[in-house]
Amino acid sequence: VxxxxxxxxxxxxxxxxxxxxxxxxxxxxxxxxxxxxxxxxxxxxxxxxxxxxxxxxxxxxxxxGGNKDTIMNFRVEKQKEKVYDVIDVEDLGEKTNFCRCWRSKKWPFCDGSHNAFNKATGDNVASLIIEKKKSR
Ligand code: FES
Known part of the structure; x- marks a missing residue:
């Protein structure tokens, strides 16, 4: 039937x-x-x-388009299994910007490449800023 x-x-x-x-x-x-x-x-x-x-x-x-889980790192230390950095806290200056967009050419530090990335993709990523407390 x-x-x-x-x-x-x-x-x-x-x-x-x-x-x-x-x-x-x-x-x-x-x-x-x-x-x-x-x-x-x-x-x-x-x-x-x-x-x-x-x-x-x-x-x-x-x-x-539906799969939002994609790679983030297209160029930083791709030969490694995992990209990680160890930085002595004593080596941090008054203020340090760490890259979180994976586009910096000065990895792991921010070089402002996130601005072009955001403009091209409509994203809103930026750096992690670590700074010493201002003395009061
Ligand atoms: S360059 Fe990546 S957060 Fe600024």
Missing amino acids: IMEAISYIVRDAVPSYLKGVPIPKSFGGFLKLSVKDWLHLTTFTTVVGGVGYLAFKPYYDKYV
């Missing part, structure tokens, strides 16, 4: 419906369509667009 229904839809209903879709042969033909034709065409376009969207969305989410 299910196969008969699918067969009817694919072999009879859809082709019959497609014959009735008022797609003009030229661009100027769009200007001659009636309101009923436009409604028919809009419905057809909405259904095709919706089916296409539903079919494509899982792949888009998985491979293109």
Whole structure:
């Protein structure tokens, strides 16, 4: 019964419906369509667009845009398994800026590269600033 229904839809209903879709042969033909034709065409376009969207969305989410977990570090010490830095607190000056955007050419210190990164991506990352308490 299910196969008969699918067969009817694919072999009879859809082709019959497609014959009735008022797609003009030229661009100027769009200007001659009636309101009923436009409604028919809009419905057809909405259904095709919706089916296409539903079919494509899982792949888009998985491979293109939906996966927000991606790498952050594109260039800093890529030969290492993990990038970490040890800095003696005594070596910190009055104020030290550490990079958190992974774009600095003076890693692990901020060189202001985050500004270009933020401008290009719309992100809002910036440095970690460590400074000595001001004496009061
Ligand atoms: S350069 Fe990376 S936070 Fe400034």
